[in-house]
Amino acid sequence: MTAKQKGWKELPIAGLCWKPSTEYFTGDWRTFKPMLDEEKCTKCLICYIDCPDVAVKWKPEDEKIEFDYNFCKGCGICANVCPSEAIKMVLE
Amino acid sequence: MMSEWKFTIKDLAEKPELLMAGHRACAGCGPAVVYRQILKAARGPIIATNATGCMEVVSTIYPYTAWSIPWIHTAFENVAANAAGIEAALKVMKKKGKLKHDHVDVIAFAGDGGTYDIGLQALSGAAERGHDFLYVLYDNEAYMNTGIQRSGGTPHGAWTTTSPAGRVIPGKLRYKKPITEIMVAHDIPYVATASPSHWKDLIKKTRKGLEVEGTAFLHVLAPCPRGWRYDTSKTIELAHLAVQTCVFPLWEVVDGEYALSAPSKVIALRPERKKPIREYLKGQGRFRHLFKPEFESVIDDLQNIVDKRWRRLLKKCGMD
Amino acid sequence: MKMAIAKQEVRALSGDEAVAYAVKQSDVDVVAAYPITPQTIIVERFSEYVHNGEVDTEFICVESEHSALTACLAASATGVRTFTASGSAGLALMHEILYVTSGCRAPVVMAIVNRALSAPINIHCDHADSMVERDAGWIQIYVENSQETYDSVIQAFRIAEDPDILLPTMVMLDAFVISHTLESVKVLPDDIVRKFVGTRQIPLVKNHEGKLVPFKLDPENPVTMGPLDLYDYYFEHKRQQEDAMQRASQKIKQIHDEYGEITGRRYGNGLINPYRLEDAEIAAICLGSTAGTAKTVVDQLRAKGVKAGLLRLRAYRPFPAQDVTKVLENVKAIAVMDRSHSFGAYGGPVFHEVRHTLYDAATHPQIVNYVYGLGGRDMPQTLIHEIYKELQKILETKRVKKPVRFIGVRE
Incomplete structure (x- = not known):
């Protein structure tokens, strides 16, 4: 993850950020992993709107949701809010 | 007045993520949910500013940023003045024909510390001057970023590291400051409370706050698993309970007119649906000490203050 | 042009x-x-x-x-x-x-x-x-x-x-x-x-999208500041x-x-504003309006044949160290006037800066500090004359008896 760090002559001034957070994966924080039972999923997307980590992806072309394990921290909110109990948290 | 914005959750899912993945908020972070929901209400070009606090830190750990919109943080106590400066700059650019857009929304985020306490002066000043921006208070009820110290927004009885559950003093002595009422008293065009458990209500209110001309204030409850001491999966569940127990009723004030929002209106109409406060408290480690026999009276105190404030609110909403 | x-x-x-x-x-x-x-x-x-x-x-x-x-x-x-x-x-x-x-x-x-x-x-x-x-x-x-x-x-x-x-x-x-x-x-x-x-x-600066964008908050070209x-x-x-x-x-x-x-108006070179320093042997250094009074005193001394000069610092940050060293290279005794004090320090802030700058000067001039005028206390010509009188004494004796002094304050 860490290449040679830039010196002051190369960096943008004023501490302007130059990398998107999407290059920083938080998935390795996870202990439990959400698993989706597609049979039960009604695609209500409550899990999407309540995810703190933008780790529930809605794929309109396939009409389904997917978890982004690069970013999912395993909090379990999605499983807790799912009205149809379609999400289970399992140990990694 | 305002045209009602109609949307489905799928519409929201197809909108861009203005707060991107890869931010470093704790697992189960309530404020991160709140930010995502708030930003789903964006209606066009927007500039955001943030007070110092959890969300400022976790979203911009240099050289990374989780913000896909222009964003600035300067200090803790001055986010409303940031918004004032940005708004003034946009206004003069427009006047001089230098603004590329017809309008740019300005949104200021601050936690309870940055709002109830250290940032109140700048907020009051900006509201009095009537700058056109939306101020979002994400209230996790303590200084979580510095390690869970009590703020003016911490509820009565709660444990924090500066209001510990001691043998003599069981948590915070004082009551939660009625910050929303303070902002209503500024006679600004829009004031509302919201909870991430009621995402549609929250997003609609955010949109209203952006639409009104002048200062709008949105007070959002944002449960914190670290500070409130609960399992990370229960963030939305607790926010929901806060509404159901009337600890955190949902309401809005448009041009001085109070109105209960649907989730709280239901309780006003069917009082038997109002849950006792114990149901909200029992899931949280910060209130655990109150369940010891010697401190149970604090729970009664808390119930009384919640009931008193709820009755007062009903009266203001013409529903008593 | x-x-x-x-x-x-x-x-x-x-x-x-x-x-x-x-x-x-x-x-x-x-x-x-x-x-x-x-x-x-x-x-x-x-x-x-x-x-x-x-x-x-x-x-x-x-x-x-x-x-x-x-x-x-x-x-x-x-x-x-x-x-x-x-x-x-x-x-x-x-x-x-x-x-x-x-x-x-x-x-x-x-x-x-x-x-x-x-x-x-x-x-x-x-x-x-x-x-x-x-x-x-x-x-x-x-x-x-x-x-x-x-x-x-x-x-x-x-x-x-x-x-x-x-x-x-x-x-x-x-x-x-x-x-x-x-x-x-x-x-x-x-x-x-x-x-x-x-x-x-x-x-233009490079933002997190890897694009060169204007260094400002602009919805079309997002940047994260602070x-x-x-x-x-x-x-x-x-x-x-x-x-x-x-x-x-x-x-x-x-x-x-x-x-x-x-x-047609210039204030020295913009960083420092010297007054009759060319052949000066003694000089005071100050900031701000005191220079006006001090210039009158310099003129009076010059009329009597005293080789006195004055240096007004116009820029304090950045501190014009090179200019100060150069312009004072022939001055033998210097009084630094501070209109503020750093309690407990060895002299006022301008003294620190000037004395430190001149440490490397080949001529190694004698330097004395006068803290003056706090809270609007007047700094009349008579007191500035006192300073130059002391400088003349330092010039003669080649010794600074008391490097940090307060002037215009009652004992």
């Missing part, structure tokens, strides 16, 4: 009014300010310009100096030209945001009417307020009179906003002695000032500020020269 000297109108202006007039002419987009004596005339006059429709400026009457500077900083970050004014307690309240402003590289321009700090409360001149901010990453320019106030505020916008510099800049004028004293001030026509200051040029910056990068950003500060010396001189071409 040489420019002809512009036709200038003489107006009776106090220092504060000169500030307001310069700001009015400089096409400033956002002014946010909070009143504090003796800066109030600046905001009052400017309010009149706003309320009479003479400027396009958005004027924010904020609820504190903290918010005044914050609003200017945020407006500046949005890409516009900004100005504020304060002094004393007001500047002290801004302290936190001074560092944030320079760290964000927001080229805010601020006039400081130098006033003593409480307690006990005092509304008169000394330099304690701006001296404590010398490390805040702002360019600091101290002026001698209302004319220089007017000229320096106009120059400050060019210096601060230069895309190679991007450092906030404060212009210091002494409370009452300058701020409230009516002088004949030559002012330029509006169009000449506007042309001189130009429109703010925004440099992040959490830890031990892995913070130091580099501070090093950049020092680099800009070092480059600012040349820029201050250059802009001062360019302005001099239009007005």
